[in-house]
Amino acid sequence: MTSLLQIENIHTFIGQFHILEGVSVDVPQGNITVLLGRNGAGKTTTLKSVMGITPPREGKVIYKGEVLNGKKTHHIARMGIGYVPEHRAIFKTLTVKENLEMAAREKNDLKNSLDLIFELFPDLKRLIDLRGGNLSGGQQQMLSIARALVPENDLLLIDEPSEGLAPVIIEDMMRAIKRLSDHKTVLLVEQNFHVASKLADSYVIVDEGHSVHTGTMADLRNDKALVKRFLGVA
Amino acid sequence: MENLIREIGVPLGRFFGRTTATGAIALLFAIILGVAFVASQGNMSTFSITILSGLLRAALLFLVAAGLSLIFGLMDILNFAQGAYFMIGAYLAYDFQHPANGVIRIGEAIPDPNLRFLVGVILAVVVGGILGVILERGLLRPLYERPLFQLVLTFGVSIIMLEFIKLIWGTTPYAWTVPITIQTTQFEIFGQGFSAYRLFIIVMGIALMIGVALLLRNTRIGITIRAGVEDAEMVTALGINVRAVFTLVFTLGCALASFGGAVAAPFLGATPSLGATYLLASIAVIVLGGLGSYEGTAIGSIIVGLAWATMEQFSLFSNIGTVWSSITPMLMLALVLLARPNGLFGEER
Numbered sequence: 001m002t003s004l005l006q007i008e009n010i011h012t013f014i015g016q017f018h019i020l021e022g023v024s025v026d027v028p029q030g031n032i033t034v035l036l037g038r039n040g041a042g043k044t045t046t047l048k049s050v051m052g053i054t055p056p057r058e059g060k061v062i063y064k065g066e067v068l069n070g071k072k073t074h075h076i077a078r079m080g081i082g083y084v085p086e087h088r089a090i091f092k093t094l095t096v097k098e099n100l101e102m103a104a105r106e107k108n109d110l111k112n113s114l115d116l117i118f119e120l121f122p123d124l125k126r127l128i129d130l131r132g133g134n135l136s137g138g139q140q141q142m143l144s145i146a147r148a149l150v151p152e153n154d155l156l157l158i159d160e161p162s163e164g165l166a167p168v169i170i171e172d173m174m175r176a177i178k179r180l181s182d183h184k185t186v187l188l189v190e191q192n193f194h195v196a197s198k199l200a201d202s203y204v205i206v207d208e209g210h211s212v213h214t215g216t217m218a219d220l221r222n223d224k225a226l227v228k229r230f231l232g233v234a
Numbered sequence: 235m236e237n238l239i240r241e242i243g244v245p246l247g248r249f250f251g252r253t254t255a256t257g258a259i260a261l262l263f264a265i266i267l268g269v270a271f272v273a274s275q276g277n278m279s280t281f282s283i284t285i286l287s288g289l290l291r292a293a294l295l296f297l298v299a300a301g302l303s304l305i306f307g308l309m310d311i312l313n314f315a316q317g318a319y320f321m322i323g324a325y326l327a328y329d330f331q332h333p334a335n336g337v338i339r340i341g342e343a344i345p346d347p348n349l350r351f352l353v354g355v356i357l358a359v360v361v362g363g364i365l366g367v368i369l370e371r372g373l374l375r376p377l378y379e380r381p382l383f384q385l386v387l388t389f390g391v392s393i394i395m396l397e398f399i400k401l402i403w404g405t406t407p408y409a410w411t412v413p414i415t416i417q418t419t420q421f422e423i424f425g426q427g428f429s430a431y432r433l434f435i436i437v438m439g440i441a442l443m444i445g446v447a448l449l450l451r452n453t454r455i456g457i458t459i460r461a462g463v464e465d466a467e468m469v470t471a472l473g474i475n476v477r478a479v480f481t482l483v484f485t486l487g488c489a490l491a492s493f494g495g496a497v498a499a500p501f502l503g504a505t506p507s508l509g510a511t512y513l514l515a516s517i518a519v520i521v522l523g524g525l526g527s528y529e530g531t532a533i534g535s536i537i538v539g540l541a542w543a544t545m546e547q548f549s550l551f552s553n554i555g556t557v558w559s560s561i562t563p564m565l566m567l568a569l570v571l572l573a574r575p576n577g578l579f580g581e582e583r
Binding site: 051053072073074077078083085089091092093094098101102103105147151 | 454460464465468469471472474
């Protein structure tokens with residue numbers, strides 16, 4: 001399968017700290033690829049390195065055949081990459097509609113994307129005029145993902161979508177992510193192994209700043225020893 | 235003194251702390267209007283003139299504080315040079331209007347004083363904007379990751395601008411001697427005259443407060459600025475060049491301050507101390523209103539402006555000396571912060 005995104009042996013520093021010490025990830029088009037690993041392994045920094053928020057000092061990030069290194073974050077986003085950060089980062093003083101409008105790059109982006117957004121997250125329709133700060137955690141997460149669907153992004157980087165959500169909301173979120181993967185390629189960061197195993201097609205395990213294992217999710221589900229060693233899940 | 239502050243401040247703080255921002259604002263207005271009425275000895279014409287003078291101060295404060303607040307909210311930069319832009323606006327408008335006394339003397343080409351003033355104001359806005367772009371793009375941009383350096387830099391720039399002004403125009407204050415027609419027009423309120431030009435500045439200030447609020451609420455750039463105030467990194471990740479938005483807001487903020495100085499020059503004149511006076515009062519306004527809050531800045535301007543004029547009237551009435559009126563902005567700030575440490579509309583930062 002063709003790769004939409006290739007991360008090749010990147011090294012990223014935050015200040016003087018060497019956070020990523022060689023991470024490689026291949027994201028095939030149309031797939032959900034998940035980055036797994038313990039807290040502080042470097043998963044979020046990997047997504048931020050792709051977006052140019054914490055640009056890598058070494059290695060390459062290639063999207064649709066084009067090297068992203070050296071490009072500004074807003075240029076990278078405009079190449080068709082949607083970013084759903086950890087803790088949602090919705091604009092709390094803006095309404096749901098204004099949050100979505102913020103993501104539009106072309107005049108008709110919002111109009112063209114609303115059907116899909118309301119199909120995936122029907123609750124957002126009735127909340128459209130409410131301020132972001134008044135939404136529940138689950139609703140904020142929906143809005144954060146919906147925002148990445150407004151422009152015509154081909155790749156979505158989604159960081160910890162299940163974090164802090166009730167189990168019933170996590171189920172809804174999983175259904176929505178599975179459904180949106182019909183249209184988009186997804187690179188997901190997820191700590192919850194059960195969520196990741198149900199959603200993803202392939203995985204990369206990141207440990208102490210290194211990518212240490214990669215393969216299909218079906219293989220990982222059967223490799224209990226590997227799961228226990230790197231993810232601490234029995 | 236410390237005990238006095240504690241005795242008054244702590245119970246006041248407990249009371250205010252329990253009230254909403256709206257309640258605190260209503261209470262402050264009630265206190266200010268009450269003191270203004272007492273200081274006017276019940277004389278309605280004096281009272282009205284005091285309130286109008288307060289609103290005039292509020293309009294001028296808003297022109298400096300709005301830029302200061304938006305720049306701080308969006309970029310986390312406290313632009314200490316904002317007062318210097320106000321002062322430059324005043325000097326440019328003065329010089330353009332008084333070619334005979336001026337240094338640059340380019341106003342000579344326009345004989346009509348009204349048209350000359352209008353062109354002088356436009357010139358001040360353009361120069362303020364250009365100097366704003368130079369400061370943001372040329373000097374501040376390399377220091378975005380170093381907040382302390384930015385603070386020192388803007389402070390240094392304000393001193394350099396002040397020294398340049400002294401070099402060009404000297405240290406003697408200039409009084410406005412070539413009036414525009416609207417300045418000489420008076421209207422009567424309870425039998426006392428008030429300049430139509432001052433009323434025009436009040437109306438324009440209020441119109442600008444509403445106009446900027448509408449811009450922030452209803453336009454794409456306004457929504458982007460509000461979003462940027464909350465989370466500039468996320469705005470960038472959505473594909474928006476937030477640095478360009480920074481430049482735009484910084485430029486507009488400086489141009490607005492310069493505009494404020496230009497329109498204030500007909501009654502404040504042009505003096506080297508103008509910048510520092512309005513900068514300090516504007517810092518009090520934005521902290522009192524709540525850092526980064528536009529509503530806070532607009533309402534804070536009105537509160538400080540009214541309190542300032544009220545204290546001037548109170549000084550006359552009670553013979554306590556003019557020093558009290560000049561420290562009024564800081565007194566108001568201390569009063570509000572005792573009760574609401576994040577200002578009227580501020581969030582914990």
